[in-house]
Amino acid sequence: MIVLGLYGSPRKGGNTDQLLDRALEASASEGAQVKKIYARRVKVAGCLECGGCDETGVCVQKDDMVEIYPVLEEAQAVILTAPVFFYSPPAQVKAIIDRSQACWAKRLLSKSKDQLKTYDSGIGYLIATGATKGKKLFDCTKLVARYFFDALDMDYGGELLVTGVEKKSDISKIPEAFEAALEMGRYAAQGKPWKSLLL
Numbered sequence: 001m002i003v004l005g006l007y008g009s010p011r012k013g014g015n016t017d018q019l020l021d022r023a024l025e026a027s028a029s030e031g032a033q034v035k036k037i038y039a040r041r042v043k044v045a046g047c048l049e050c051g052g053c054d055e056t057g058v059c060v061q062k063d064d065m066v067e068i069y070p071v072l073e074e075a076q077a078v079i080l081t082a083p084v085f086f087y088s089p090p091a092q093v094k095a096i097i098d099r100s101q102a103c104w105a106k107r108l109l110s111k112s113k114d115q116l117k118t119y120d121s122g123i124g125y126l127i128a129t130g131a132t133k134g135k136k137l138f139d140c141t142k143l144v145a146r147y148f149f150d151a152l153d154m155d156y157g158g159e160l161l162v163t164g165v166e167k168k169s170d171i172s173k174i175p176e177a178f179e180a181a182l183e184m185g186r187y188a189a190q191g192k193p194w195k196s197l198l199l
C-alpha cells in the first residue's frame with residue numbers, strides 16, 4: 001500500500017503540516033509505504049486549458065508535474081492538506097489540482113461509461129484548517145478535494161476539518177486533531193474510508 005501525503009500549505013511546519021506528519025507516521029506504522037509531495041517546493045504552472053490532454057490523457061506542459069503524475073497514479077491512498085486561503089486551497093496546491101485535469105482526461109479515455117461509475121484507483125482524504133469558525137468555511141475546499149480525487153479515480157474517504165487555528169503553533173492546543181489525524185492515517189494504510197470530523 002502506497003500512501004501519498006500531498007502537503008498543500010506554503011508554511012513549513014504549520015498546522016496542516018503537523019497533522020499530515022502525524023497521519024503519515026500512523027500509515028507507516030501500519031506498514032504502508034509513505035510518499036510525500038510538498039506543493040511549496042515544486043514548480044508547477046497552472047493549467048493552460050489547451051485541450052491537449054483531452055486527446056492523449058497527457059499534459060503538454062513539461063514542468064515538475066512530469067514527476068508528480070506517476071506518484072499520483074501509483075498511490076493507493078492520497079491525503080491532501082489544505083489550509084483555507086480565501087475559502088479555497090492555496091494557489092501552490094491548486095495548481096497541482098488543476099493539472100490533474102490530465103488525469104481526468106485519461107480516466108475518460110480509458111474507461112467505458114459503466115466503468116466511470118466506479119472508482120478503481122484508491123481513496124483520498126482531506127485535512128483542512130482555517131482561522132475562523134464560519135459555517136461555510138470548508139465548503140469550497142471540500143468540493144475541490146472531492147473532485148480532485150474524482151479526477152484521480154479515487155473514492156472520497158473523509159475529512160478532518162479544524163477551525164480556529166491561525167498561528168503555526170495553534171494546532172498544538174488541539175490534541176483531538178492529532179488523534180484524529182493518526183486514525184485517518186491508519187485507515188488510509190488499510191484503504192478504508194474514514195469519517196467527516198469538524199473540530
Ligand SMILES: Cc1cc2nc3c(=O)[nH]c(=O)nc-3n(C[C@H](O)[C@H](O)[C@H](O)COP(=O)(O)O)c2cc1C
Pocket residue numbers: 009010011013014015016017083084085086087088129130131132133137165166167168
Ligand atoms: C492568504 C491567506 C488567506 C487566508 N484565508 C482564510 C480564510 O478565508 N478563512 C479563514 O478562516 N482563514 C484564512 N486564513 C488562515 C489559515 O487558513 C490558517 O491560518 C491555517 O490554519 C493555516 O494553516 P497552515 O499553518 O497549515 O498553513 C488565511 C491565511 C492566509 C495566509
